[in-house]
Amino acid sequence: MSKKKFSTFGNVFDDSTLRILFKLSSQGYFDEMLSPVLIGKEANVFTASKGKGKVIVKIYRTQACDFNKMYDYLAPDPRFPKLKKNRREIIVTWARKEYRNLLIARKAGINVPTPYAVNGNVLVMEMIGKDEPAKRLKDRLPEDIELFYESFIKDVRKLYKEAKLIHADLSEYNVLILDDKPYIIDFSHAISMKYPRFVDFLERDLKIMTKFFNRKGLNLEYEKVLKYVTDGTEDK
Ligand SMILES: Nc1ncnc2c1ncn2[C@@H]1O[C@H](COP(=O)(O)OP(=O)(O)OP(=O)(O)O)[C@@H](O)[C@H]1O
Ligand SMILES: [Mg+2]
Structure with a gap:
């Protein structure tokens, strides 16, 4: 080389x-x-x-x-x-x-x-992708958006509850889609739960994503999404 x-x-x-x-x-x-x-x-x-x-x-x-x-x-x-x-x-x-x-x-x-x-x-x-980098959620919608959302929000919950991290720059630009499954990228902004006012960042992330999925036809309630991610109830 x-x-x-x-x-x-x-x-x-x-x-x-x-x-x-x-x-x-x-x-x-x-x-x-x-x-x-x-x-x-x-x-x-x-x-x-x-x-x-x-x-x-x-x-x-x-x-x-x-x-x-x-x-x-x-x-x-x-x-x-x-x-x-x-x-x-x-x-x-x-x-x-x-x-x-x-x-x-x-x-x-x-x-x-x-x-x-x-x-x-x-x-x-x-590299997330087969021969080329996978498309961003902003440019490619999943075939089954409900299934996609479920697996996405499970990952956000795991990130919060198990990894104790908040992405802090979550949007349809930082989610890739491969084989109809979500991959979260761009973790340079992500903060730990020891960070001051980390809840503000979590809420911002969840509001942005809830709005996005609702624009694409889902019918999510922000408060329930927040509860699911933070409390761990199975109710999405
Ligand atoms: N691991 C990856 N696999 C496939 N494509 C990727 C990967 N990482 C980044 N990309 C592509 O490159 C683009 C830019 O990457 P990324 O979002 O990490 O950088 P950025 O938005 O410039 O970051 P930052 O906010 O840190 O400046 C992504 O939107 C995606 O299209
Ligand atoms: Mg990015």
Whole structure:
């Protein structure tokens, strides 16, 4: 694997990111960067080849991102004490946080991508999808939306009750659909239940998703959804 293979991405990544990509690929996490899935405000997401399959390489932008906002988000999190308000450190912590959150969610048996490695501002994880990344719920509706919702809300409940995490950026943009099943992604914002006012984040997530599913034909009552997720009654 030569550094040349990354040269086409040279205008996208700074030197330190290129070095990290080179290192991760020489450690065998992926072979070659393939194509961008989404060039976002905070992260650039690429597919990369690995043997006959593909993985996802998520690269947090060290320049264009709103690191003040990220700092405000991270600072009250007891998992990251002594955080300095330094651009690079914030981004690296942000990437580590997503990696950790994915591991915790995975262990609780929730449908999320398995994280493989994190180094600096780069996270390598399982690609949800067959040959290509799966579509987002925003762009593809399930055939059986009720069944889909049931399995989605079970995962949100597991996330809360077992993993003790709140996604905090839940929307139809961060749910992928594969074989009519939900996969929750984008865990960089996710917070633990030790975070101040974590209930506000949970309520916001649930309101957004309840509205979305109701727009698509379900007839959910927000209060019941909240109760299901937090109390564990079987009534959805
Ligand atoms: N593991 C994955 N498998 C398939 N597609 C993925 C995966 N992770 C991300 N994607 C695709 O890339 C897009 C952007 O990813 P993601 O939501 O994690 O980044 P983002 O919204 O830029 O993140 P952030 O809010 O941290 O800046 C997703 O909407 C999805 O289409
Ligand atoms: Mg996202």
